[in-house]
Amino acid sequence: MDTNAIRDPRRWWILIVLCLSTLVLVIDNFVLAVAVPPLAEDLGASAQDIQWILDSYILVFAGLLLTSGSLADRFGRRRVMIIGLALFGLASLGATLAANPGEMIAARAVMGVGGALVLPSTLSILITVFDETERRKAMSAWSAASVLGLVGGPVLGGVLIAHFWWGAAFLINIPVAVVAIIAALVLMPESKGPWTKPDVPGALLSAVGMTALVWTIIEFPKGGFDHASTLITLAIAVLSIVGFVIWEKRVEHPMVPLNLFRNRDFAGGSLSLTLVQVANGGLLLVLTQYLQFVLGYSPTKAGLSFIPMMIASILFNALGAALGTKIGNRTLAVTGMLISTAGLVLLANLSADSGFGMLALALVILGAGAGMAQPAAVSALMGAVPHEQAGVGSALNDTIQQAGAALGIAVLGSILSSTFTGAMPDSAPEAARNSIGDALAVAASTGDSALIGTAREAFSTAMSASFLAGAAGIFAAAVLALFVMRNRKTEAPVTEADELVNAQ
Secondary structure (H helix, E strand, O other): OOOOOOOOOOHHHHHHHHHHHHHHHHHHHHHHHHHHHHHHHHHOOOHHHHHHHHHHHHHHHHHHHHHHHHHHHHHOHHHHHHHHHHHHHHHHHHHHOOOOHHHHHHHHHHHHHHHHHHHHHHHHHHHHHOOOOOHHHHHHHHHHHHHHHHHHHHHHHHHHHHHOOOOHHHHOHHHHHHHHHHHHHHHOOEEEOOOOOOOHHHHHHHHHHHHHHHHHHHHHHHHHHHOHHHHHHHHHHHHHHHHHHHHHHHOOOOOOOHHHHHOHHHHHHHHHHHHHHHHHOOHHHHHHHHHHHHOOOOHHHHHHOOHHHHHHHHHHHHHHHHHHHHHOHHHHHHHHHHHHHHHHHHHHOOOOOOOHHHHHHHHHHHHHHHHHHHHHHHHHHHHOOOHHHHHHHHHHHHHHHHHHHHHHHHHHHHHHHHHHHHHOOOOOOHHHOOOHHHHHHHHHHHOOHHHHHHHHHHHHHHHHHHHHHHHHHHHHHHHHHHHHOOOOOOOOOOOOOOEEEOOO
C-alpha cells in the first residue's frame, strides 16, 4: 500500500496525535525552567546538581537522536514512538517521586531517551501519511504545536507551581503520554523502510560524538579552553564525528545517508535552520531574565508576555502553508528569516525603561518571521528525503538543530555574560559583576538602590549585543537559503516507495 496513492482517511486525526506527542516534549523542557527553584529547594540540590538535572536530558536526547531515527526506519515508526512515549511517561512519574537530586537526574536521563525515540518518529510518520500536496499544511500545524509548547511551557509551569507543587510540572506529562499512546494504537498505520543490517559502529560513534559535542558546548562558557576537560571532550567529539563520517561512507548499509547533503534543498534547509537555532537558542534565556530582573515581572507574567509571539507564529504558519504552493519554499523561508532578523534588531533596541508595547511589537515580528520560515525550510529538506529513510532523515535534521540550539545558548550566553561584566562600572562590587541576578542579590543585601539601576542598564546593553549577534546569524541563514535552496513550489517527488505494514 502506498500512502501517496491512497490518502489515509484518518490522516488529520493522526496529525493531532503527532502534534500532541511533540507538544508534550517541548512543554516539559520549558515548564522545568520555571520549576527549578522550588525543586532545588525541596530536594536540597546544589548548583552542580541543578546543572546536571537540566543537562542530563539534552545530553542523552542529542546523543541518541540519530540512532533513534534509524531504529524507527528499521523496526517501525509507530512502534518506536509508542515506546518513547511510554518511557517518557514512566520517567515523568519517576521524576515526581524523586527524593534526592540523584534520582531526579536519572529520571531526566530516561526522559531524554524517550524524547529521542519520539521526536524523529513524529516527523517521519507525518511525511509518510501526507502526500506532497498536503504535507506543507501538516508541517505548519506540527510547527505550530512546537511554538505553542515553547510559549505555553513557562505559563503552564507558573500556574502549576503556584497552585500545586513542582512535581506537577512532570505529572502533567503522564496523561498526555497515555492519550497519545492510545490514539497511536487506534489511529496510526505502522510504517517502516526496507530491512537493512544494523549499523552498530555508526550508532556508537554518533552517540559518543554528539554527546561529547553538546557537553563541550555547555561547558565552554564556564572556562573556555583553559579547562583540560573541555579540550578532552572536544577532542572526543571531533574524533568521533570524523570517524562517524568516514565509517558511514565506507559501510554497505550506513545508518545515516550522508548523500542527502548533496541535495541542495536538504543541505540548504538544514544548515539554514541550524543558523536560525543558533540565533534563537538563547532567546528565551535572555528575554526571561530581562522581563523578570529588569522589568520586574513574575515568572507567570513573563511567560504570558510571549503570547503575542505565539499568536503571530501560528497565524503566519497558516499563511505560509497557503502561500508556499504559490511562491515556493526558498522565497518563503528567506522572507521569514529577514522578518525575524528585523524582530531581533528591534529587540536589541529595548532598554531598561522600555514598555511592553515595544517588546510586544518585536515579538510579533519575530513570531511572524519564524512562522513563515521554519515550516518552509523543514518542508524543503524533508521533501528531499526518501520515505524509507524518513526516520533517520528527520533525526538528522533534529540533531543538527539541537546542536545549533545548544551552541546558540552557549554563544549568546557568553556574549551576555561578558558584555554585562564589561558594562558594569569598576566601582561596582566584584560579586555584582558576574550576572544581573548576583547584582540584584548584592543590592538587596547592602541596600544599594543605585546598584539596581546600574545593573539593569548594564544588562540591557548586554542583551542588545546578544540580540544583534542573533540577528546576524539569522541574516546569514537567509543568505545561505537564498543561494543554496531551490525554489520548489511543491515537495520534490520521492522515487522510492515506502514499505508499510499493518498493525497486527
